[in-house]
Amino acid sequence: MSQDVEVPHLSPSSSVSTKPSATPAKRLRGDVQGLRAVAILTVLAAHAGVSWFAGGFVGVDVFFVISGFLITQQLVGELGRTGRISLRRFYARRARRILPAATFTLAATVIAAVVLLGPAEVSTLAVDAVWASAFAANIRMAISGTDYFQAELPPSPVQHFWSLAVEEQFYLVWPLVAVICIVLASRIGAARGATQDVERDSARPRRFLLLAIVLITLASLARSVVHTPGEATAAYFSSLTRAWELGIGAALAILVTSGRLMQRIAGSAWAREVLVLGGLAAIAGACLVYDESTPFPGYHAALPVLGTAAVILAGSTPAGDTTLGARLLSVAPMRAIGDWSFSLYLWHWPLLVLPEIVLQRELTWPERGLAVAGAFVLAYVSFRLIEAPFREGAFWRPTGRALTFYPVTIALVAAVALGGARYADFEATRGAYQPAIAVTDAPAADPSLDDQEALVRASVLAARDNTAIPTELRPGLTELDSLKPHRTRCDYTDDTERDLCVDGDPDGDRTMVVFGNSHALHWVPTLNRIAKKHGFRVYFLVKNRCVSASITTDRGSSEHDPYTECDDFNRWAFKQYKRLDADLTVVSTAPPINGVFDDDGSWVGDKETINSLMHPAYTDFLRRVDKHTGRTVLIRDIQGFDANAGACLSRPGAALGDCLMGPVESRETAIDVQVQAAEEVGVDVVDMSSYFCWDGSCPAVVGDTITHYDGTHMSRQYAPQLAKPLARQLGLRGRE
Incomplete structure (x- = not known):
């Protein structure tokens, strides 16, 4: 991971990207930022309990496609400009983009739980937070979700980190696959000698990348379709059944480098309008028609995934921002929410879940509205003070320094989680020692009762007297x-x-x-x-x-x-x-x-x-x-x-x-x-x-x-x- 991989027969001047796609690769895609806003707003609606938008959870799938497209576009763009892909720079960019805001949210959630929740919830959340910091929250949630005896427990306040884990697991593998494809392409080019023209040599790595991502996508899609009906919970959280959604975005990023394809789309305003409006309609349809009973992801995920791909494809030409859909997505409020979407995603879930655990009931509509409003405020603050500075600040730009974020953030979350767990242990036994309830603590029992029945009677009377909880409870409140x-x-x-x-x-x-x-x-x-x-x-x-x-x-x-x-x-x-x-x-x-x-x-x-x-x-x-x-x-x-x-x-x-x-x-x-x-x-x-x-x-x-x-x-x-x-x-x- 610390090496830059060079392709000998690909010069920086012979870019993989052709002219029609070079512009979209460089310009800021307002429609994509607006699409991010669509994704987070649908997720917010679903999680806040808007009944007619119960399928809003597909916003996560929209995020997956966008992420696969943008990240692969970066890889292909770097390959075209420099003739190589630097894994160190790639993972450093991911670290600056993801880790600071995510780490702060995890730490803040654990601290809030220590203040608001009891020892049992804090102890469990501390473990969940460590899994999340190591990009393994989806594995943790799949294990918990498929355990029959845990199915009715409240969701974890950091459960939403599962989607971030899926993305990072994909990006742990995909750049490595890309490097292998580039090396293979360069060796094949070298074996064939210098008789091949430059244009053909520059296209070879792109074809290898496309073939690799198509194979990954098809394998993941097949697994998703096969396993979702019988293993719904495990399939929902699995990176193996979700990788195809990122793969669609990645394949799209490679396809838009095809000059012939993009020229056809660029030359037809009607085709661009159909793609963007049809894509948005597909996403909206999934939000309105799907609900928690829909087997997901499986083949149902194809509707929002392909809809998202259509919107991105329509905007990948120089004239892509002239469509009606692109103009709607690019309005200032949508772009702003798109900017905040990552921080908004991080904050909304704990703000909705923690109060329900504290109150032991569902939130009312005014309470949910207040939680959502709070998420917007925290998202704005987090974006301005944490996310943007770490991503763009000169101090954190050096690659080696950014890579240290990975061990540092895991250690930081683990330290906070350990502190929370220790505090939970202390809280569980704090106060004056309270002995176990005994039969002798109650008035003489009915002689017809056996010892255990008499102990039940004494325990009822102790509870009616509002006696303190025994100090040496079996099991302890953190167990x-x-x-x-x-x-x-x-x-x-x-x-x-x-x-x-x-x-x-x-x-x-x-x-x-x-x-x-x-x-x-x-x-x-x-x-x-x-x-x-x-x-x-x-x-x-x-x-x-x-x-x-x-x-x-x-x-x-x-x-x-x-x-x-x-x-x-x-x-x-x-x-x-x-x-x-x-x-x-x-x-x-x-x-x-x-x-x-x-x-x-x-x-x-x-x-x-x-x-x-x-x-x-x-x-x-x-x-x-x-x-x-x-x-x-x-x-x-x-x-x-x-x-x-x-x-x-x-x-x-x-x-x-x-x-x-x-x-x-x-x-x-x-x-x-x-x-x-x-x-x-x-x-x-x-x-x-x-x-x-x-x-x-x-x-x-x-x-x-x-x-x-x-x-x-x-x-x-x-x-x-x-x-x-x-x-x-x-x-x-x-x-x-």
Whole structure:
């Protein structure tokens, strides 16, 4: 990266760029600045919740095409002027352009979180910020977004850095590919001797570059189309499925050096008008028609991408700025917003997300308007005081000095993040020592309650007295991710995995089979302890979002697609189950998240209708299961809350009373349908409600342990404490 690559047979005087494209390469493209404004304004509209502009997220795709075009234009222009490409200068330009403003935003966001948020959010954000500073935010967000147990958590205040990561990962590779193409072109020219004319020699590197970017673009597009339908979240953040969008811009930058192509466009005012207005219409159409249910990127991204390419192509001639679309894009306000677009993109997201995390609710329209206005103010200040001076200032122009930005900025963000994390640890235990809640802290309990139920009662009373949160909480407030339910040895998230794994006591003389979804997974630590003590081999035939009922559910997202993978898994699981000859079968399942499909294949989302369909679906499933086992038990699904226990406890100044919750009535009604079906079939029902709630109140902390990971899943730490009570309810007493 520190070497300049020279092409021996390409002289500076024989430019790769032909005359028709030389002018646009040198002049300031007002239409491109206006296009940047279009991109950021659409993104702002979508993120601010403008419903009729829900597809405004395609503004990111507009940015990708613009970036691919401008950066490649710089590379090709340098090749034409000097006969070489300097990787050192290229990465130095990127450092001056990107790092100062991005680093300042990351550091400011972490500091703001330390002031406004609780220890849990600060600790997570600190990790996110380090990933973002290393241009790997898209990898971090893809991992988080594809984790079922993190899907309902609030988005990270630095999540938007994923797109910057995609760009920088592309530009880590593309200049290196360009250098290889140039070297190959020069060697081929040298091998053929001096018989080739200068014009032909100058065109050869351009053809190699075009071929390389076409291959990259086609490969990335194919991956995007193939992987988006089944891996939507991972595809959305992946540089492999997004590279083709930058590749379209890069290919366009090479194509506009073709004198013949540009002469045709330059000579037809009608063609230029059609390109620019049609391109803008394509972008606007995507913004208006697409929404969060649109599988993206995939082939849907072609509409805004090709629309952007058309606008850029129309303006790449000397007369390109005379079109109606170009004149509209080049008006002073649009150019100004285009100038600020990078800083505006950096600031808008944390200003919209941080207040929602603090308030634990969606912002109102006036609040969103205030956040957007604040983003414009900060963007202007950031552009004037940070972005422009670092990009253009003489002090920072030396290449070697600019390259030091990379390690310096990562170190700076890491230092701020580490400081934030340490402060979060301090905040989590600050104040006078508060012991764990004990049964003796409450008046004498009902003698019919066991020790754990009595502790729940004492915890409710402590919360009603607004007692301080125990100092030695399990887990600590900066370790809330460890609350996540335990996974089994066979994780059936991947639909290609179809193995049977033995948990519990592999040498046990009895067999237990567990059916369910993630609400069976959260019982894994409990059931494994029981199995080991009572000699059970355990097979967890569980899959996230897969309801244990004879009915097709949706995927739990807004597109209302049938979850056919669940139907397939249930068929496979039941086939295995009949061979296991189970002594005990346990069913623990959450109700459908969004809706189900009736016998006619129509989606049903009404709660009452869902319940009416679920009753026979549960009944049929339990009846089929009960035929192939010694005993079947349904664990009544645990209470669900409308708030996140860990996030509530992490709020600045929170006490136990602030996080005393009650069951969600609609969810309890749906759970009762399971119980009614079990009673109809004659299946035993185990109700563990008294180990989570008492007298209509449910504490976030029982003793010193947080009970829930989120609104509906039991925590990994609390689950083992229920092993003895659940074993008693299952009637397993002989080996205790």
